[in-house]
Structure formats: structure tokens, C-alpha cells
Amino acid sequence: MIDKTYTVNKKILVTGATGFIGSRLVIKLASTADDVAILVRKSSDLSSLSGVLDRIRIIHGDITDKASLLTAMQGIDQVYHSAGLTYMGDRKNDLLYRINVDGTRNILDAAMAAGVKRVVHVSSITAVGIAGKNRPVDETTPWNFDAISLEYARTKHLGELAVAEAVKKGLDCVIVNPAFVFGAGDINFNAGRIIKDVYNRRLPFYPLGGICVVDVDIVAETIMAAMEKGRTGERYIIGGDNVTYHQLADTISRVTGAPRVRFPLPFFLAKVLKSLLDRKKDRNSISKLFNMSMFRVASEFLFYRSDKAARELGMRYAPHEESIRSAFEWYRDRKMLG
Template identity: 65%
Template sequence: MPKSILVTGGTGFIGSRLVHKLATGDDEVRVLVRPTSSLVPLNGLEGRIVPVLGDVTDYTSLQQAMQGVDEVYHSAGFTYMGGDPSRDKKLRAINIEGTRNVLKAAREAGVRRVLHVSSITAVGMSGKKVPADETFSWNFHNVPLRYAEIKHLAEEVVMQAVRDGLDCVIVNPAFVFGAGDVNFNAGRLIKDVYQGRVPGYPLGGICVVDVEIVVETTIAAMQKGRTGERYIIGGDNVTYRKLSQTIARVTGVKPFMVPFPFALARLTLSLFSLMGYRHRFSKLFNLSMFRVASEFLYFDSSKARRELGMRSEPHTESIRRAFEWYRKEGML
């Protein structure tokens, strides 16, 4: 029997790909959109989805959007990895208070289940030797990445809702590449390596996954994930050196092989700023990002493979797919 589904954050990278996948079925798919949202990521879905004006920070709009809804995919969020404290208010308003609003409205409307799209930063930093799993204790306390703390606190809001009786499941996507990344999230690294805007690589490592795997597994989590459980959705664990080499090879540019310890990155960034060269380099080359990238965020996704049937593929394929999509769309 067809269901009514609401997706928040449906114009974002993961959210839009999720909407495209859900729209292939027989369910009614409502997409919460702000008046200022670009609907470009949803091109081609006219007549197959129902755009609903609203905002996760506007509780009344959520109450209206959820009338008659069976399932909610909450993928709305504000992603900011820099160190500007002026962004804190927006981070909290969207990621924490917005999540609280979604859960409260869902409970009030009698929604059957809520799927919360979180982040691996809400799990923690693994260290190089043993990838972290869902039982890992969050440990970003000494790393100044406000986004990680906010996502961690948002998960606590979800878990409180579960204790209060709401059926919720959490997914934690890793570093997500793939076609459709119009805002250059992880894809900015592809663009900037291709354009020679990355002066060196940090000494840490990251878990990489394709957006289509994230979407498939997220839907599987809604269908058969266990209430109150979190599921890491990841793939290859690679150093930034290896990831940079992969991007260089796929895009056909000369690989850069300059290692940047955090102390050197801090000095270099200061010099670039003083000399007026800062604009020549990637936006990813900031102290907050480099501090985190000097650590290892390696993850074990065996729980998602075992319980949700998550598939895997080499990260090279995801990089290639994203790069070819960017070229086809004229975004490089």
C-alpha cells in the first residue's frame, strides 16, 4: 500500500539524490522546501513529488507538512567546517533545534518512523589502526570543529525522542562523493585538485563513500533498521595522500606529493594571507578543516552491510563518476 513520505533537506546533496530514488516508487513524496531554495537538484521530478513550503526552524510549517505523513527522512542540516564562531547560531538553530522541531512535529502528527541523517563526525575520530564502529565514544573534545559537536548533540536529541517513544533510526554517512553534488561538498576536493588549488595534503585519513550507496542504505535503514540504532554508511578508508593521488589520476592532472603537517599548514596559511595569495587556494585549506584532516576518521560499516545489505565499491569509481558528471554539467 502506498505511503506518504516527507523529506527535509531534499534540495541538498544527499537529500536530493534520496528524493530522486524515492520518486521512482508508488509512494507520495513530499519535499520540504524553503521559499529561497533552489529546485535545480530536483529537475526532472515535476509531477512525481509534492513540494511543500516550510523550514525546520519553523515549527508551524512542519506541523502542516506532516499531516497524513507515514515516514520522515530528516536530511536537512547546515554543514560548515570552518572556524568562524559567528556560524554557531545557525549551526545550532538548524541542526539541533531544527531536529527537535522535526521530531516533535512527527510525534504530534502520528508519523510511524523518522530516519535521521547524521554524520560520521557524530561518531568520533577513530585513530589510524582500528576503524570506529557504532559503539565508539565521541571524542572530538580537543579538536575545534563545532560542526562535529553540533551533530553529536543532535543525535542526543534523537535518542531522547526514542526514549520518549518515537520510532527513530540514525544513519551516519562518511565523506560522500558522487554525481549531483551541485554545491561542491566533498566534490570541492575534486574540483580544487583538478584546478591546482590544493597546495598539499594533510597527514590524516578519511572514510569515503558514494552518494548512491548512501541513499540505498538510508532507504534500507528506514525499512528494516532497528529502532534507536545508528548505522555507519562508509566505504574505503584512505589517507588524504591516497585520496589526492586517486583524484589526480582520475582527472588526469599531475599528482601533488607535498605533505602538510598541521603546524606547517598553519604557518603557510598565515604567510599566504599576509602576501595576499589566500584566494588562490582551496576554501578547504583552512585551519579548522586541516586540524580535523590531520586526524584519522576511519570507520567500520559491517553493521550496515550485515543488517541493511549495504553494498560497496572502490572509491575510485565514485570519484570518476562525480568528475564525469561535473564535466558533463560544465561545472569545471
């Protein structure tokens, strides 16, 4: 049986620390008594961590560079691996594989070589599978994202298979699968892009699928809980409200005061519309979210159950409107919505 008892002042390493989830996680970890280090490239923008830079250590390295990982993990007790490339398209397939699959293997190998006690791997709901409209799925669902040929989802799935292999070799590792994450601090407009575009009337239509929405603070808290209480080799979906994109757009309109998005757009018509819009000179009038890979995914139902995380990790729930409001007010206060 693996010993999960640690010293009070643990030595922690976080990858992906400048990302939306990673930065929120580091901010919360920095308020503890633990020794927190982040693995970043020398060129990384650290502005999202400006308030805690005096409380964390910076280690330069890259998850695609095995030697830098072996150095970074010396003396480390716990690793939060939240680094990854999120890209919905087919123009970066090699890079997706190198970061999401090879990079994950590098982290796991380095952790085993350095004697790291536990790793939490931050995966994605796309590594779980596609649901039906009224049938949210859970952690036991067989992966079926290959039905829509999304390389990002495939690489996240393969990353989880790499974790399973590492667990078989003796590494203590837990997987978490965050849903569609909103909230304050989304500096790069990940999920927040839809708020900005509805607010600026660049999204006149909505896809016919749905998504599971969760707040970034809940995600960060639950990732930390997974480190302390998660079962070795298990995965935990971190989600919240399951809403159609029509419902999500209505919530954003209500929160921001923007006009409602009224027009449904089936995927087969989206392809025709996209080809027409591509001929326009002013392409900025329509959201950057309107590309065929993203719209194809948004035409499916990514609905999930988070009972396991609530039961075993104590994950809390908050209505998705609270997350939308928090994100919108954060953008508005910083004049980032123009």
C-alpha cells in the same frame, strides 16, 4: 512492540531535499509508488530535482519554524530528516545549533505530535568519533570530537542525543551516519571541491590524516533500507574505503589526469603557511578548503567500519575510485570544473 507495517503507498516527507544526499534520496524515492513530499523554503533552489518535480509534492516550510512542521507532517507516514548545516569553522556557531540541534528537535517533536510512524535521521560520522590510523571505529565508539573543538561535530552529536530522547518517549527513529560522500550530482561542491581543486592545481599539499569515502548512490539506497529494516534507536555508519588524504589525492589525480599532489603538510606547519598566504593579494590560487578548522579535522583519521550497515541493511560496497570518477565525469560533462 512498534508496528512497522505500512500501506503500499506510503506518504513520505523529506527535509534537506535540495542538498547533495537529500536530492539523490528524493530522486530514488520518486521512482517508487509512494507519495513523496519535500519540505523546502520558498527561496530554495530546486534545480537538483528538476527531473522529478512532476512526481513529488512541494511543501513550503522550515525546520526552524515549528508551526510549518506541524502542518507539513499531517498525514505523513515516514520522515527522512536530511536537513542540516555543514560548516567547518567557528563563525556560524549559533546557526549550527539552531539548525542541527533545535531544528532536529523540532522535526522529532512535530513527528510525534502528528503520529508519524518512523523517522530516519541523517547524521554524520563526526557524531561518531575520531579513529586511529589503523583502527577504524564503529557505532559503539564514545564520541570524542570535543578533543578538536569543532562546533559542527558537537551539534551533530547533540542532534543524536535529541533522537535518543525522542525514542525514549516512543518515537520510532533510526540514525544513519554517512561518511565523506562523493558522486554525481554534487552541485554545490561539497566533497567534490577537492576534485575541482586537485584538477585545477589549487591544492599543492595534502594533510596527514585520512577519511572514509562512500558513493552518494550507496548512501541514498542505504538510507531507504534503514527506513525499512533499521532497528529503532540504532545508528548505522554508511561508509566505504578508508583512505589517507595522500591516497585520495592520488586517486583524484589518476582519474582526472592532473599532476600528483606531492607535498605532505603537518598541521603545525599549516598554521604558519596559512598566515603567510593570508597576506597575498591573490588568495584564489589556493583551495578554499585550506582553512584551519577543516585542515585540523583533515589531520585526524576519520576511519570507520560499516559492517553493521552491510549486515543489517544490505549496504553494498564500491571502490572509492568509482565514486571519484562518477563525480569527475558529471562535473566535466557540465563544464563545472573551470
